[in-house]
Amino acid sequence: ELSIAELQVGQEVEGRVVDHQLTGAFVDIGAGKDALVETEELGEGLPMAKLKRGEIVRGRVLRVEDGKIWMTLRSGSLERQPNAFRGKVNDDQTVAAFEGIPSDRWLEAEVCGLVLKTGVKVRITAPGVDKPGLGFVPVGAFPEGFASTVAYGTKVKVRVLSPAKGFKRFDCSMKDP
Known part of the structure; x- marks a missing residue:
């Protein structure tokens, strides 16, 4: 005990x-x-x-x-970044700031959540945009081998495909257009 x-x-x-x-x-x-x-x-x-x-x-x-x-149940370091994005969604101002970004433009992002069997949540930064945006990359938009190595905090490059207003997050891809 x-x-x-x-x-x-x-x-x-x-x-x-x-x-x-x-x-x-x-x-x-x-x-x-x-x-x-x-x-x-x-x-x-x-x-x-x-x-x-x-x-x-x-x-x-x-x-x-x-x-x-x-x-x-993972191996390796026990250090973890605080997850300030847990449960958050993009506000209307953030959605508007990202709307003009072309879907073929690569942006810096960081994995801030893993969704069982489905994909990853990412915190996206864009030039000229004050606040990071919240995006979602489905498994089908992962590059080869990414699903087996991804961890919270992994730095990635994403393209914002569409602002999913209903979900208040951006649909993203990590594959070439």
Whole structure:
């Protein structure tokens, strides 16, 4: 039996998946509180399958904060960028600022979210535009091999295909026109 107070970042833990939601999976690691494995932390690259309820997983403690536990199933560094874009959408001013950008123009972007089996959210910067925009790149618009290596914070180049006003995000591609 573990206690939350004893958990250390990087500590290896094992547990049973008790629930899976859009944000990720909840794992009982025996600490009296389930650990959250966010979608971005389900494994290397773009997660293509949910964890199954009852499945036993091994991972590492990513963060312990305010009585909550986050864990990762990925290898490598435990450093993560704060996700200021989680749950955000583009405001009308940002949509308008991006409207004049031609669809064949490449823009700098950074992966700020991974969506199970579907694609990635990107924070896009454009010359002359004050605020970054939020875009979505579907799996079909990935370059070869990208899905297996993508991680939160990956720097990419994208083209904005259309401002998807209904979703308040931009549809993007990482492939040549």
